[in-house]
Amino acid sequence: MMMENLLLTKGQIIGEDGELIPADIRIHQGKVVEIGKQLAEAGETVIVVEEKLIIPGLIDLHIHLREPGFEAKETIATGTRSAAKGGYTTVACMPNTNPITDCVEGVRRILDTNDQEGCGVRVLPIAAITKASNGNELTDMAALKEAGAFAVSDDGVGVQSPRMMKAAMRQAAEVYVAVIAHCEEEDLLVEGACVHEGQFAKEHNLPGIPGESEAIHVGRDILLAEDTGVHYHICHMSAEASVRLLREAKSRGQWVTGEVTPHHLLLCEEDIPGMDTRFKMNPPLRRRKDQEVLLEALKDGTIDFIATDHAPHTTEEKAQGMVKSPFGIVGLETAFPLLYTHLVATGKLTLKELVDKMTQNPAACFQLPWGRLAEGAIADLAIIDLNSERVVDPENFASKGRNTPFGGWKLKGWPTMTLVEGNIVWQEPGIHL
Ligand SMILES: NC(=O)N[C@@H](CC(=O)O)C(=O)O
Numbered sequence: 103m104m105m106e107n108l109l110l111t112k113g114q115i116i117g118e119d120g121e122l123i124p125a126d127i128r129i130h131q132g133k134v135v136e137i138g139k140q141l142a143e144a145g146e147t148v149i150v151v152e153e154k155l156i157i158p159g160l161i162d163l164h165i166h167l168r169e170p171g172f173e174a175k176e177t178i179a180t181g182t183r184s185a186a187k188g189g190y191t192t193v194a195c196m197p198n199t200n201p202i203t204d205c206v207e208g209v210r211r212i213l214d215t216n217d218q219e220g221c222g223v224r225v226l227p228i229a230a231i232t233k234a235s236n237g238n239e240l241t242d243m244a245a246l247k248e249a250g251a252f253a254v255s256d257d258g259v260g261v262q263s264p265r266m267m268k269a270a271m272r273q274a275a276e277v278y279v280a281v282i283a284h285c286e287e288e289d290l291l292v293e294g295a296c297v298h299e300g301q302f303a304k305e306h307n308l309p310g311i312p313g314e315s316e317a318i319h320v321g322r323d324i325l326l327a328e329d330t331g332v333h334y335h336i337c338h339m340s341a342e343a344s345v346r347l348l349r350e351a352k353s354r355g356q357w358v359t360g361e362v363t364p365h366h367l368l369l370c371e372e373d374i375p376g377m378d379t380r381f382k383m384n385p386p387l388r389r390r391k392d393q394e395v396l397l398e399a400l401k402d403g404t405i406d407f408i409a410t411d412h413a414p415h416t417t418e419e420k421a422q423g424m425v426k427s428p429f430g431i432v433g434l435e436t437a438f439p440l441l442y443t444h445l446v447a448t449g450k451l452t453l454k455e456l457v458d459k460m461t462q463n464p465a466a467c468f469q470l471p472w473g474r475l476a477e478g479a480i481a482d483l484a485i486i487d488l489n490s491e492r493v494v495d496p497e498n499f500a501s502k503g504r505n506t507p508f509g510g511w512k513l514k515g516w517p518t519m520t521l522v523e524g525n526i527v528w529q530e531p532g533i534h535l
Pocket residue numbers: 166198257258259284382383384385411413414428429430431
């Protein structure tokens with residue numbers, strides 16, 4: 103990619119105490135070299151950002167790109183474009199493709215495809231914990247890491263055997279890769295379980311997924327991880343009991359981290375309008391109490407960061423009804439405006455808290471060098487128009503997925519430009535330099 107030196111002028115950045123500060127940003131050779139007021143142009147291309155907010159590029163450590171194997175749902179090209187449009191500059195993709203990313207070739211293939219067909223957003227491949235994610239045999243984590251795997255996960259299913267999970271943690275600790283867990287105990291599930299085992303399930307006579315099916319794995323894994331020294335990370339936390347267990351583990355100083363999705367922060371089972379598969383995801387939307395606890399835990403730092411779990415499916419797949427349709431909703435293009443509008447504009451989180459939990463917190467949890475806006479930092483940036491107001495229209499998504507419960511929601515705070523290492527990877531149509 104061509105490296106162009108840029109001068110972003112008349113922007114605003116978030117200061118140490120959360121205040122908005124007018125700022126210009128000079129970018130040379132892919133790095134932020136100077137942040138200040140009214141910087142003099144020195145041969146750069148000038149972009150006047152007109153009072154918009156400049157933040158570190160967003161980082162999403164849990165998405166599904168679907169390639170190889172499920173290209174009708176999403177490809178690396180469409181998924182990374184969707185990420186860029188949402189203000190994301192780094193994404194980590196789960197291995198539940200076909201084939202599952204459980205070998206060196208699979209990891210390399212994702213990196214190569216992104217180099218050739220991606221829009222410039224950085225993709226970190228997550229490799230499987232067990233071969234074919236079937237829970238029977240561990241992958242070669244040292245080789246996977248060497249090939250460029252970011253971490254290991256069997257996302258989509260829980261690792262059912264505690265013995266296998268313990269062995270996985272031992273190996274992961276030895277080669278310094280994190281174990282990222284989809285926590286779900288299948289022994290507590292019934293055939294066709296599709297929504298939270300609670301009020302909505304009862305009213306609609308649907309088989310439910312209990313909160314304990316998540317929490318029992320969280321508790322089990324915290325115990326298993328304790329003596330291994332592994333970094334254990336909990337996917338898409340949804341249940342109050344899981345939060346309680348994470349909080350306790352952290353209070354003892356254990357290396358456990360957790361993420362939460364925008365949909366679990368903003369919705370609960372009471373919001374499901376009926377037999378609408380756009381509200382079907384795993385884990386399911388739970389009680390209002392769980393939703394409230396998740397937000398509290400995110401605010402107080404128990405839950406470390408926000409990840410979308412962007413999970414595109416085709417319209418046909420999602421048209422098979424509540425029981426048969428696949429779990430999952432898309433999230434990359436709506437995450438920031440949703441959370442800005444419903445958590446920041448309502449005073450539940452500060453703007454700095456929200457941005458930190460989508461940038462520097464995920465980076466810090468996994469020792470990634472991105473997610474900061476400072477002199478000397480890599481110029482991964484998102485420019486956000488906090489005042490722009492638009493209605494979510496899934497037909498306009500860059501993602502192939504249209505499966506969102508947020509269609510029709512009126513939101514503020516849309517990204518207008520995304521830069522990775524100083525290169526513009528997406529900009530709102532109609533903006534000309
Ligand atoms: N979250 C979901 O509802 N679905 C994910 C799988 C997963 O994240 O467990 C998918 O791959 O579709």
